[in-house]
Amino acid sequence: MNSREPEPSLNACLPKPPLGERELLTAMQAGELVALFKTLANDTRLRMLHALVRAGEMCVSEMSDLLAMKPQAISNQLTRLADRGIVGSRRNGNNIYYRIVDPCVIEILDHGLCLSEEAKARSK
Amino acid sequence: MNSREPEPSLNACLPKPPLGERELLTAMQAGELVALFKTLANDTRLRMLHALVRAGEMCVSEMSDLLAMKPQAISNQLTRLADRGIVGSRRNGNNIYYRIVDPCVIEILDHGLCLSEEAKARSK
DNA sequence: ATATTAATACATTGAATAGTGTATTTCAAG
DNA sequence: CTTGAAATACACTATTCAATGTATTAATAT
Numbered sequence: 001m002n003s004r005e006p007e008p009s010l011n012a013c014l015p016k017p018p019l020g021e022r023e024l025l026t027a028m029q030a031g032e033l034v035a036l037f038k039t040l041a042n043d044t045r046l047r048m049l050h051a052l053v054r055a056g057e058m059c060v061s062e063m064s065d066l067l068a069m070k071p072q073a074i075s076n077q078l079t080r081l082a083d084r085g086i087v088g089s090r091r092n093g094n095n096i097y098y099r100i101v102d103p104c105v106i107e108i109l110d111h112g113l114c115l116s117e118e119a120k121a122r123s124k
Numbered sequence: 125m126n127s128r129e130p131e132p133s134l135n136a137c138l139p140k141p142p143l144g145e146r147e148l149l150t151a152m153q154a155g156e157l158v159a160l161f162k163t164l165a166n167d168t169r170l171r172m173l174h175a176l177v178r179a180g181e182m183c184v185s186e187m188s189d190l191l192a193m194k195p196q197a198i199s200n201q202l203t204r205l206a207d208r209g210i211v212g213s214r215r216n217g218n219n220i221y222y223r224i225v226d227p228c229v230i231e232i233l234d235h236g237l238c239l240s241e242e243a244k245a246r247s248k
Numbered sequence: 249a250t251a252t253t254a255a256t257a258c259a260t261t262g263a264a265t266a267g268t269g270t271a272t273t274t275c276a277a278g
Numbered sequence: 279c280t281t282g283a284a285a286t287a288c289a290c291t292a293t294t295c296a297a298t299g300t301a302t303t304a305a306t307a308t
Contacts, residue, residue: 019234024190025174030167033236037165042266043154046161050149060285066148073267075286094275094284104239109157110143111235115228116156168296184255197297199256218254218305250308257302265294272287278280 039084040109044069045077049109052087052100059095163208164233168193169201173233176211176224183219 025033040046047067052058060078064071078098081087088101100106149157164170171191176182184202188195202222205211212225224230 019174019230019237020177022174022178022237024178025171025237027167029237030170033170033233034165034167036236036239037161037170041158041161041165043151043158044266046154046157047149050143050146050154053144054146054148061283070268071285072269072287075284076266079286091275096285106143108232108235108239111232112157112160113143113146113153115232116153116160166296185253194298195255196257196299199254200296203256215305218252220255252307253305255302255304258300259298260300261296261298263294263296266292268290268292270288270290272285274285275283277282 035084036108039081039086040105040112042077044073045081046109048074048077048081049086049100049105052098053106053109057090057097057099059092059097061095063098159208160232163205163210164229164236166201168197169205170233172198172201172205173210173224173229176222177230177233181214181221181223183216183221185219187222 040049044067048063051063051066055062058066060071060074063078064074067074078087078089082089082098086100086102086105087098090097090099164173168191172187175187175190179186182190184195184198187193187202188198191198202211202213206213206222210224210226210229211222213220213222215221
Protein backbone atom coordinates (compact mmCIF):
# COMPACT_ATOMS: atom_id res chain seq x y z
CA MET A 1 0.00 0.00 0.00
CA ASN A 2 3.00 2.34 -0.07
CA SER A 3 2.77 4.99 -2.77
CA ARG A 4 6.20 5.35 -4.21
CA GLU A 5 6.12 5.75 -7.94
CA PRO A 6 9.04 6.54 -10.24
CA GLU A 7 7.30 9.64 -11.65
CA PRO A 8 4.53 9.03 -14.20
CA SER A 9 6.62 10.68 -16.93
CA LEU A 10 3.99 12.96 -18.36
CA ASN A 11 4.77 12.63 -22.02
CA ALA A 12 6.59 9.47 -22.90
CA CYS A 13 5.32 9.88 -26.44
CA LEU A 14 7.21 11.51 -29.26
CA PRO A 15 6.05 14.69 -31.06
CA LYS A 16 3.57 12.70 -33.17
CA PRO A 17 3.86 12.18 -36.87
CA PRO A 18 0.40 12.71 -38.35
CA LEU A 19 -1.49 9.45 -38.36
CA GLY A 20 -3.56 10.20 -41.42
CA GLU A 21 -0.50 10.48 -43.61
CA ARG A 22 1.26 7.37 -42.47
CA GLU A 23 1.59 4.50 -44.86
CA LEU A 24 -1.06 1.87 -44.45
CA LEU A 25 -0.15 -0.26 -41.48
CA THR A 26 1.99 -3.23 -42.38
CA ALA A 27 1.06 -6.60 -41.01
CA MET A 28 3.98 -6.33 -38.63
CA GLN A 29 3.13 -2.88 -37.34
CA ALA A 30 -0.46 -3.93 -36.88
CA GLY A 31 0.82 -6.99 -35.08
CA GLU A 32 2.84 -4.96 -32.61
CA LEU A 33 -0.08 -2.70 -31.91
CA VAL A 34 -2.43 -5.63 -31.55
CA ALA A 35 -0.09 -7.19 -29.03
CA LEU A 36 -0.24 -4.03 -26.96
CA PHE A 37 -4.01 -3.78 -27.04
CA LYS A 38 -4.47 -7.48 -26.43
CA THR A 39 -2.43 -7.16 -23.30
CA LEU A 40 -4.77 -4.45 -22.10
CA ALA A 41 -7.92 -6.20 -23.27
CA ASN A 42 -8.46 -8.22 -20.14
CA ASP A 43 -10.21 -7.09 -17.08
CA THR A 44 -7.99 -8.93 -14.65
CA ARG A 45 -4.86 -7.43 -16.14
CA LEU A 46 -6.39 -3.97 -16.17
CA ARG A 47 -7.32 -4.16 -12.53
CA MET A 48 -3.88 -5.48 -11.72
CA LEU A 49 -2.21 -2.66 -13.58
CA HIS A 50 -4.35 -0.07 -11.93
CA ALA A 51 -3.60 -1.58 -8.54
CA LEU A 52 0.09 -1.30 -9.38
CA VAL A 53 -0.26 2.31 -10.44
CA ARG A 54 -1.85 3.07 -7.12
CA ALA A 55 0.44 1.03 -4.89
CA GLY A 56 3.76 1.37 -6.67
CA GLU A 57 4.55 -2.28 -6.17
CA MET A 58 2.78 -5.37 -4.93
CA CYS A 59 3.50 -9.05 -4.49
CA VAL A 60 1.31 -11.82 -5.83
CA SER A 61 -0.44 -12.61 -2.60
CA GLU A 62 -1.31 -9.00 -1.90
CA MET A 63 -2.78 -8.65 -5.33
CA SER A 64 -4.51 -11.96 -5.01
CA ASP A 65 -6.20 -10.76 -1.84
CA LEU A 66 -7.02 -7.32 -3.17
CA LEU A 67 -8.61 -8.56 -6.36
CA ALA A 68 -10.11 -11.66 -4.77
CA MET A 69 -8.54 -14.05 -7.24
CA LYS A 70 -6.40 -17.14 -6.91
CA PRO A 71 -2.66 -16.64 -6.79
CA GLN A 72 -2.17 -18.78 -9.86
CA ALA A 73 -4.40 -16.57 -11.93
CA ILE A 74 -2.54 -13.48 -10.78
CA SER A 75 0.81 -15.09 -11.37
CA ASN A 76 -0.21 -16.18 -14.84
CA GLN A 77 -1.14 -12.67 -15.82
CA LEU A 78 1.93 -11.14 -14.22
CA THR A 79 4.06 -13.47 -16.27
CA ARG A 80 2.24 -12.31 -19.37
CA LEU A 81 2.76 -8.68 -18.43
CA ALA A 82 6.42 -9.32 -17.68
CA ASP A 83 6.92 -11.06 -21.02
CA ARG A 84 5.56 -7.95 -22.72
CA GLY A 85 8.02 -5.82 -20.80
CA ILE A 86 5.24 -4.01 -18.99
CA VAL A 87 6.09 -5.02 -15.42
CA GLY A 88 9.30 -5.93 -13.64
CA SER A 89 9.90 -7.80 -10.41
CA ARG A 90 12.13 -7.80 -7.36
CA ARG A 91 12.45 -10.53 -4.80
CA ASN A 92 12.30 -9.92 -1.05
CA GLY A 93 12.40 -13.14 0.92
CA ASN A 94 9.46 -15.27 0.02
CA ASN A 95 7.68 -12.44 -1.71
CA ILE A 96 8.24 -11.21 -5.22
CA TYR A 97 7.26 -7.62 -5.74
CA TYR A 98 6.05 -6.45 -9.11
CA ARG A 99 6.05 -2.93 -10.47
CA ILE A 100 5.22 -1.19 -13.73
CA VAL A 101 8.31 -0.45 -15.78
CA ASP A 102 6.66 0.82 -18.94
CA PRO A 103 5.34 4.34 -18.32
CA CYS A 104 3.52 4.29 -21.64
CA VAL A 105 1.08 1.80 -20.26
CA ILE A 106 0.01 4.19 -17.56
CA GLU A 107 -0.56 6.83 -20.17
CA ILE A 108 -2.62 4.69 -22.46
CA LEU A 109 -4.53 3.25 -19.55
CA ASP A 110 -5.42 6.72 -18.39
CA HIS A 111 -6.32 7.76 -21.88
CA GLY A 112 -8.37 4.68 -22.50
CA LEU A 113 -10.26 5.03 -19.26
CA CYS A 114 -11.20 8.54 -20.21
CA LEU A 115 -12.26 7.52 -23.67
CA SER A 116 -14.26 4.54 -22.57
CA GLU A 117 -16.31 6.74 -20.29
CA GLU A 118 -17.09 9.13 -23.10
CA ALA A 119 -17.68 6.34 -25.58
CA LYS A 120 -20.10 4.70 -23.22
CA ALA A 121 -21.99 7.95 -22.84
CA ARG A 122 -22.17 8.40 -26.60
CA SER A 123 -22.93 4.93 -27.92
CA LYS A 124 -25.73 3.84 -25.60
CA MET B 125 -9.59 7.55 -51.89
CA ASN B 126 -10.90 11.06 -51.17
CA SER B 127 -9.44 12.62 -48.05
CA ARG B 128 -12.21 14.48 -46.33
CA GLU B 129 -12.06 14.20 -42.59
CA PRO B 130 -14.15 16.04 -40.02
CA GLU B 131 -11.04 17.36 -38.20
CA PRO B 132 -9.23 14.91 -35.90
CA SER B 133 -10.29 16.92 -32.83
CA LEU B 134 -6.96 17.18 -31.11
CA ASN B 135 -8.03 16.70 -27.55
CA ALA B 136 -11.27 14.85 -27.17
CA CYS B 137 -10.15 13.93 -23.70
CA LEU B 138 -11.05 15.77 -20.55
CA PRO B 139 -8.51 17.54 -18.28
CA LYS B 140 -7.48 14.23 -16.65
CA PRO B 141 -8.19 13.30 -13.11
CA PRO B 142 -5.01 11.69 -11.75
CA LEU B 143 -5.08 7.98 -12.42
CA GLY B 144 -3.09 7.00 -9.38
CA GLU B 145 -5.66 8.42 -7.02
CA ARG B 146 -8.71 6.93 -8.60
CA GLU B 147 -10.56 4.26 -6.74
CA LEU B 148 -9.62 0.77 -7.75
CA LEU B 149 -11.37 -0.05 -10.98
CA THR B 150 -14.75 -1.63 -10.48
CA ALA B 151 -15.59 -4.70 -12.47
CA MET B 152 -17.88 -2.57 -14.60
CA GLN B 153 -15.35 0.14 -15.32
CA ALA B 154 -12.78 -2.48 -16.15
CA GLY B 155 -15.35 -4.10 -18.39
CA GLU B 156 -15.95 -0.92 -20.35
CA LEU B 157 -12.28 -0.39 -20.81
CA VAL B 158 -11.73 -3.98 -21.80
CA ALA B 159 -14.42 -3.66 -24.43
CA LEU B 160 -12.59 -0.71 -25.92
CA PHE B 161 -9.23 -2.44 -25.98
CA LYS B 162 -10.69 -5.68 -27.27
CA THR B 163 -12.12 -3.82 -30.19
CA LEU B 164 -8.68 -2.53 -31.01
CA ALA B 165 -6.90 -5.80 -30.30
CA ASN B 166 -7.33 -7.24 -33.75
CA ASP B 167 -5.08 -6.66 -36.67
CA THR B 168 -7.81 -6.66 -39.29
CA ARG B 169 -9.80 -4.03 -37.43
CA LEU B 170 -6.72 -1.91 -36.84
CA ARG B 171 -5.82 -1.93 -40.49
CA MET B 172 -9.41 -1.12 -41.38
CA LEU B 173 -9.50 1.78 -38.97
CA HIS B 174 -6.24 3.15 -40.24
CA ALA B 175 -7.47 2.85 -43.79
CA LEU B 176 -10.53 4.83 -42.76
CA VAL B 177 -8.44 7.49 -41.08
CA ARG B 178 -6.51 7.91 -44.30
CA ALA B 179 -9.38 7.77 -46.74
CA GLY B 180 -12.15 9.46 -44.78
CA GLU B 181 -14.66 6.88 -45.88
CA MET B 182 -14.68 3.61 -47.75
CA CYS B 183 -17.14 0.96 -48.78
CA VAL B 184 -16.78 -2.71 -48.05
CA SER B 185 -15.51 -3.71 -51.48
CA GLU B 186 -12.88 -1.00 -51.53
CA MET B 187 -11.62 -2.08 -48.18
CA SER B 188 -11.81 -5.68 -49.16
CA ASP B 189 -9.58 -4.99 -52.14
CA LEU B 190 -7.19 -2.75 -50.26
CA LEU B 191 -6.62 -5.17 -47.43
CA ALA B 192 -6.85 -8.27 -49.59
CA MET B 193 -9.55 -9.89 -47.54
CA LYS B 194 -12.96 -11.33 -48.33
CA PRO B 195 -15.91 -8.97 -48.16
CA GLN B 196 -17.60 -11.07 -45.50
CA ALA B 197 -14.66 -10.73 -43.18
CA ILE B 198 -14.60 -6.97 -43.66
CA SER B 199 -18.33 -6.71 -43.23
CA ASN B 200 -18.19 -8.78 -40.05
CA GLN B 201 -15.65 -6.47 -38.51
CA LEU B 202 -17.41 -3.33 -39.67
CA THR B 203 -20.52 -4.57 -37.96
CA ARG B 204 -18.54 -5.05 -34.78
CA LEU B 205 -17.09 -1.59 -35.05
CA ALA B 206 -20.50 -0.11 -35.72
CA ASP B 207 -22.00 -1.91 -32.75
CA ARG B 208 -19.35 -0.28 -30.57
CA GLY B 209 -20.26 3.11 -31.99
CA ILE B 210 -16.86 3.52 -33.56
CA VAL B 211 -17.89 3.72 -37.20
CA GLY B 212 -21.01 4.93 -38.96
CA SER B 213 -22.31 4.25 -42.45
CA ARG B 214 -24.07 5.95 -45.32
CA ARG B 215 -25.61 4.29 -48.34
CA ASN B 216 -24.95 5.40 -51.89
CA GLY B 217 -26.61 3.11 -54.41
CA ASN B 218 -25.22 -0.35 -54.07
CA ASN B 219 -22.35 0.79 -51.94
CA ILE B 220 -22.37 1.46 -48.23
CA TYR B 221 -19.71 3.87 -47.11
CA TYR B 222 -18.24 3.63 -43.65
CA ARG B 223 -16.52 6.35 -41.68
CA ILE B 224 -15.11 6.80 -38.21
CA VAL B 225 -17.50 8.65 -35.94
CA ASP B 226 -15.59 8.31 -32.69
CA PRO B 227 -12.63 10.72 -32.73
CA CYS B 228 -11.26 9.17 -29.55
CA VAL B 229 -10.38 6.07 -31.47
CA ILE B 230 -8.10 7.99 -33.76
CA GLU B 231 -6.39 9.46 -30.76
CA ILE B 232 -5.84 6.22 -28.99
CA LEU B 233 -4.77 4.51 -32.17
CA ASP B 234 -2.19 7.19 -32.74
CA HIS B 235 -1.08 7.01 -29.18
CA GLY B 236 -0.92 3.25 -29.21
CA LEU B 237 1.05 3.13 -32.41
CA CYS B 238 3.59 5.47 -30.92
CA LEU B 239 3.81 3.48 -27.73
CA SER B 240 4.06 0.13 -29.40
CA GLU B 241 7.05 1.32 -31.35
CA GLU B 242 8.82 2.44 -28.22
CA ALA B 243 7.76 -0.63 -26.29
CA LYS B 244 9.10 -2.84 -29.01
CA ALA B 245 12.42 -1.04 -28.91
CA ARG B 246 12.62 -1.40 -25.14
CA SER B 247 11.42 -4.93 -24.48
CA LYS B 248 13.40 -6.88 -27.07
C1' DA C 249 -39.73 -8.83 -64.31
C1' DT C 250 -34.85 -10.54 -64.54
C1' DA C 251 -30.07 -10.37 -64.00
C1' DT C 252 -26.15 -8.51 -61.60
C1' DT C 253 -23.47 -6.48 -58.03
C1' DA C 254 -22.82 -5.03 -53.05
C1' DA C 255 -23.47 -6.14 -48.57
C1' DT C 256 -25.17 -8.78 -44.87
C1' DA C 257 -27.06 -12.92 -42.05
C1' DC C 258 -26.19 -17.24 -40.27
C1' DA C 259 -24.01 -21.59 -39.02
C1' DT C 260 -19.67 -23.83 -38.66
C1' DT C 261 -14.80 -24.56 -37.78
C1' DG C 262 -10.34 -23.71 -35.89
C1' DA C 263 -7.34 -21.07 -32.98
C1' DA C 264 -6.30 -18.37 -28.91
C1' DT C 265 -6.73 -17.71 -24.11
C1' DA C 266 -8.20 -17.32 -19.00
C1' DG C 267 -8.87 -19.77 -14.98
C1' DT C 268 -8.40 -24.17 -12.33
C1' DG C 269 -6.04 -28.08 -10.10
C1' DT C 270 -1.92 -30.38 -9.25
C1' DA C 271 2.87 -30.59 -8.73
C1' DT C 272 7.24 -28.30 -8.19
C1' DT C 273 10.57 -24.67 -6.97
C1' DT C 274 12.39 -21.18 -3.78
C1' DC C 275 13.04 -19.13 0.35
C1' DA C 276 12.74 -18.48 5.48
C1' DA C 277 11.96 -20.18 10.23
C1' DG C 278 12.57 -23.38 13.73
C1' DC D 279 17.17 -31.10 7.98
C1' DT D 280 12.27 -30.36 8.16
C1' DT D 281 8.30 -27.61 7.84
C1' DG D 282 5.53 -24.23 5.81
C1' DA D 283 4.51 -20.33 2.82
C1' DA D 284 4.91 -17.86 -1.72
C1' DA D 285 5.22 -18.23 -6.34
C1' DT D 286 5.52 -20.66 -10.52
C1' DA D 287 5.15 -24.56 -14.11
C1' DC D 288 2.26 -27.49 -16.53
C1' DA D 289 -1.74 -29.92 -18.31
C1' DC D 290 -6.57 -29.35 -19.02
C1' DT D 291 -11.17 -27.27 -19.93
C1' DA D 292 -14.37 -23.90 -21.33
C1' DT D 293 -15.15 -19.95 -23.70
C1' DT D 294 -14.45 -16.42 -27.02
C1' DC D 295 -13.84 -15.03 -31.60
C1' DA D 296 -12.15 -14.47 -36.59
C1' DA D 297 -12.62 -16.25 -41.01
C1' DT D 298 -15.16 -19.15 -44.27
C1' DG D 299 -19.10 -20.95 -47.08
C1' DT D 300 -23.72 -20.62 -48.14
C1' DA D 301 -27.84 -18.18 -48.49
C1' DT D 302 -30.41 -13.91 -48.39
C1' DT D 303 -31.46 -8.91 -48.79
C1' DA D 304 -31.05 -4.48 -51.25
C1' DA D 305 -30.27 -1.64 -55.14
C1' DT D 306 -29.30 -0.84 -60.16
C1' DA D 307 -29.54 -1.79 -64.97
C1' DT D 308 -31.44 -4.06 -69.05
